[in-house]
Amino acid sequence: MKIREEKLNDAVICILEGEININNSPDLRKAFDGLIKRNEKKLVVDFSGVSYIDSSGLATLIEMFQRLKKIGGALRFSNMEQKVKNIFEVTKLHKLFEIFDNREAALKDF
Amino acid sequence: MVSEIGIVIIEYLKWFKGVIFLFIDIFYWIVFGPFKGKFSRRQSIFQQMVFVGLRSIIIVVFVDIFTGIVLAMQTAYQLQKMGAVLYVASLVAISLCRELSPVLTALVVAGRAGSAISAELGTMKVTEQIEALETMAINPTRFLVVPRFLALLLMLPALTILGNLAGILGGYLVGTGSLHINPDLYMQTTFKYLELKDIYTGLIKSFAFGMIIALIGCYEGLNTRGGAEGVGKATTRSVVISFILIILVDCIITAIFYFSKI
Amino acid sequence: MSVKECKAESIISLRNVSKFFQGKTVIDDVNLDIYCGETFVIMGCSGSGKSTLLRLMTGAIRPDKGSVALKGRDIAKISSEELDEVRKTFGMTFQYSALLDSLNVEENIALPLREHTQLAEEIIKIIIKMKLSLVGLRGYEEYYPSQISGGMRKRVGLARAIALDPEIVFYDEPTSGLDPVVGGVIDKLIKDLSVKLMITSVVVTHDMHSVFEIADRISMIHKGKVVEVGTPEDIRNSKNEYIRQFINGSPSGPIDFFREDIGMEDVLDL
Numbered sequence: 001m002k003i004r005e006e007k008l009n010d011a012v013i014c015i016l017e018g019e020i021n022i023n024n025s026p027d028l029r030k031a032f033d034g035l036i037k038r039n040e041k042k043l044v045v046d047f048s049g050v051s052y053i054d055s056s057g058l059a060t061l062i063e064m065f066q067r068l069k070k071i072g073g074a075l076r077f078s079n080m081e082q083k084v085k086n087i088f089e090v091t092k093l094h095k096l097f098e099i100f101d102n103r104e105a106a107l108k109d110f
Numbered sequence: 111m112v113s114e115i116g117i118v119i120i121e122y123l124k125w126f127k128g129v130i131f132l133f134i135d136i137f138y139w140i141v142f143g144p145f146k147g148k149f150s151r152r153q154s155i156f157q158q159m160v161f162v163g164l165r166s167i168i169i170v171v172f173v174d175i176f177t178g179i180v181l182a183m184q185t186a187y188q189l190q191k192m193g194a195v196l197y198v199a200s201l202v203a204i205s206l207c208r209e210l211s212p213v214l215t216a217l218v219v220a221g222r223a224g225s226a227i228s229a230e231l232g233t234m235k236v237t238e239q240i241e242a243l244e245t246m247a248i249n250p251t252r253f254l255v256v257p258r259f260l261a262l263l264l265m266l267p268a269l270t271i272l273g274n275l276a277g278i279l280g281g282y283l284v285g286t287g288s289l290h291i292n293p294d295l296y297m298q299t300t301f302k303y304l305e306l307k308d309i310y311t312g313l314i315k316s317f318a319f320g321m322i323i324a325l326i327g328c329y330e331g332l333n334t335r336g337g338a339e340g341v342g343k344a345t346t347r348s349v350v351i352s353f354i355l356i357i358l359v360d361c362i363i364t365a366i367f368y369f370s371k372i
Numbered sequence: 373m374s375v376k377e378c379k380a381e382s383i384i385s386l387r388n389v390s391k392f393f394q395g396k397t398v399i400d401d402v403n404l405d406i407y408c409g410e411t412f413v414i415m416g417c418s419g420s421g422k423s424t425l426l427r428l429m430t431g432a433i434r435p436d437k438g439s440v441a442l443k444g445r446d447i448a449k450i451s452s453e454e455l456d457e458v459r460k461t462f463g464m465t466f467q468y469s470a471l472l473d474s475l476n477v478e479e480n481i482a483l484p485l486r487e488h489t490q491l492a493e494e495i496i497k498i499i500i501k502m503k504l505s506l507v508g509l510r511g512y513e514e515y516y517p518s519q520i521s522g523g524m525r526k527r528v529g530l531a532r533a534i535a536l537d538p539e540i541v542f543y544d545e546p547t548s549g550l551d552p553v554v555g556g557v558i559d560k561l562i563k564d565l566s567v568k569l570m571i572t573s574v575v576v577t578h579d580m581h582s583v584f585e586i587a588d589r590i591s592m593i594h595k596g597k598v599v600e601v602g603t604p605e606d607i608r609n610s611k612n613e614y615i616r617q618f619i620n621g622s623p624s625g626p627i628d629f630f631r632e633d634i635g636m637e638d639v640l641d642l
Contacts (some may be wrong), residue, residue: 026491054537056489059496090568091506230474233473234473237468238470239471239472242464242466245431246483247455
């Protein structure tokens with residue numbers, strides 16, 4: 001899995017690539033920790049290159065969601081493949097998260 | 111007839127082989143486990159230490175105080191005839207530390223903790239919990255046996271020291287109360303003849319006994335077969351075998367100490 | 373949540389597998405292929421060898437003859453360390469759920485996560501909540517196995533089996549001893565996991581209702597042999613006498629309840 005960060009105005013776009021699984025989700029968590037430390041409050045996670053996400057990856061996203069909510073921030077997702085979307089739907093997480101079709105829609109009135 | 115004896119002997123050899131294999135397995139996990147990053151969790155070792163040690167304190171103290179009292183009265187009966195009542199103190203202390211306290215404590219713990227270990231592991235075996243651990247790629251020896259083994263290895267000597275003190279207290283009660291020995295003189299005589307080696311030979315014994323109790327308790331538990339009845343059988347077997355082995359090993363170790371003049 | 377690539381090849385394959393116990397043949401020259409993503413049901417009477425077959429697949433027992441391959445690796449021939457690596461990729465539920473009595477629901481599900489991953493405790497807690505809500509048992513984290521019902525225990529067992537997002541889940545009698553409603557709930561869970569998460573399921577059962585509910589393919593085992601393998605439709609329309617008797621639950625037929633080799637003759641000898 002690769003993690004790339006882009007700064008756009010006051011929002012951060014986190015572009016993920018590859019497979020998010022039990023072995024690399026701690027890396028993702030570390031990247032999120034960094035964002036929290038830098039006091040970034042608006043985060044968009046771009047899933048365009050993600051082929052698969054497992055429970056530990058989902059749990060990492062849920063934790064980030066809770067942390068951002070606590071400091072008054074927000075977490076949005078974009079560019080999700082249908083396969084990955086299915087995983088969110090199975091776990092009923094799609095109701096909890098804000099999922100957008102593309103980055104622009106996600107950044108709109110952020 | 112001959113074939114029956116043969117079958118019995120083969121059964122014993124199989125049992126012995128199983129116990130030795132478990133012993134090797136335990137040492138493998140204790141010695142090499144930490145290097146693989148897979149050691150038993152400290153939390154479960156502490157849990158077992160509390161169960162084996164802390165919960166046995168009262169019964170151990172109880173048994174050893176009364177043994178001290180009985181021992182003092184029995185030796186006083188003999189020593190009075192020779193006018194050497196004062197030596198009750200050293201006799202009680204030495205025989206307790208070298209022999210009685212390690213053995214009695216081990217027997218009490220075998221009856222209490224050893225049986226509980228085989229009952230618990232036996233129940234886990236017959237309800238497929240052991241198999242479940244294996245299918246989850248969790249080694250039962252590392253996960254279940256090693257914590258119990260370490261707990262007994264540490265707690266039995268500790269309990270034995272406590273038993274020593276309790277026994278000496280029992281002797282002291284008889285010596286000062288009934289035999290009218292001056293309390294200070296009693297304690298002086300106790301420690302005058304009690305040497306450090308008397309204590310550590312007792313502790314070496316209790317280390318060995320701790321291993322026996324854990325090994326037999328776990329082996330019988332893990333090899334339980336056939337439902338609730340099997341658990342009952344395993345528990346009984348573990349206590350009986352532990353008792354026999356404790357006495358046997360006690361005899362062997364005592365002989366070694368005796369002939370090597372320790 | 374493993375919606376992984378599923379290739380159309382067998383994920384489990386048994387070749388000429390035999391197993392003997394004390395001179396008796398329990399599994400007799402079995403050949404089976406189970407494909408990725410399907411729900412494969414093994415049915416048969418008690419003592420037919422179906423549980424033994426399942427244990428051969430999980431590596432709990434090793435075959436005396438033949439090979440058992442999981443994802444192309446022969447688990448009968450690999451070392452126990454390698455077997456443990458394979459075991460981390462599948463989950464199993466047990467007939468009596470086999471939860472550890474000394475641990476509560478949360479700790480039971482956390483066990484494989486704590487033992488095999490480096491995940492932070494916070495993440496593990498969230499995963500447990502996700503798995504529990506998947507089996508409909510949120511709020512039971514603090515309960516001990518002895519404090520909940522048999523059906524709940526089985527569901528917790530299922531949550532534990534899928535804790536590490538396995539590719540294969542083995543179910544040993546998932547609905548036995550449950551009332552029809554809870555049985556239906558479990559059936560739906562198995563189906564859901566299989567369809568939505570593309571988990572390959574291998575189910576051992578003799579619950580006929582559940583068999584036709586969940587199966588993609590069914591195999592009938594009798595006296596350690598595979599009698600027939602087919603889709604639920606094939607099995608329902610099968611002319612095979614064993615299968616007809618099993619489906620109808622009739623006491624007389626080729627599956628003999630009374631052993632022919634030991635008749636009543638010996639009674640007269642007394």
